[in-house]
Amino acid sequence: MPSEHARSDVVLGDRIEAISRRSRSTYGRPRIHAELADEGIRVGGKRVARLMRNRSICGASRRKTIITTIRDRTAKPAPDLVDRRFTADAPNQLWVADITYVPTWSGFLYLAVVLDVFIRRVVGWAMADHMRQELVIDALNMAIFRRKPLAVVHHSDQGSQYTSIAFGQRCKSAGIRPSMGSRGDCYDFMCTIEPEYHSGSCCDCLRGSALTRRWYSSPDGWPWLERRTHVAG
Secondary structure (H helix, E strand, O other), X not given: OOOHHHHHHHHHHHHHHHHHHHOOOOOOHHHHHHHHHHOOOOOXXXXXXXXHHHOOOOOOOOOOOOOOOOEOOOOOOOOOOOOOOOOOOOOOOEEEEEEEEEEEOOEEEEEEEEEEXXXXXXXXXXXXXXXXXXXXXXXXXXXXXXXXXXXXEEEEOOEHHHHOHHHHHHHXXXXXXXXXXOOOHHHHHHHHHOOOHHHOHHXXXXXXXXXXXXXXOOOOOHHHHHHHHOEOO
């Protein structure tokens, strides 16, 4: 007869498998461990890793580094109004923006996000197969539409998308105060909010054959993306 510990392993393994299926096989050990904690299940990370190995469950990972910050040396960046002090006293005071990428079986997609520092949620995002200025403007427009801010500071790196004339004009028309720090500022902050951001947490590598580029960028994929990026309404 199986021991109590063995029976407990079976129950916990079933739960881990369910979480993995729900994430479409993208969650790794840290994310599954966090999901279990959210469900009130207290268990060690090593035990989670062991049960995942036993059931051949593994998360998605990025295989290749893509440079998403390309500075336009002729453009003048906005002043740094944040100086790495990522704090706010209320919503819509400080937004942090960044671009990451989504490796899919049929090529790369790029994801621009705008995150509210106070509520620690993504308030705007956009996805495309390019990194032109329209990508970050679309993400900003979603954030403006959802949150309707007054004089919010929008902090980003000095990538050419953010230093473009079109992006600056959109900020000005919406009463947004652009702020730009050094490369990696926003990335570092996002990693404090989302520990797996550096490995593509917002946009896990899509491994399943059904999770193609077309699915990910279609309306069918949007609800899943919003769950992954914790969009605040």
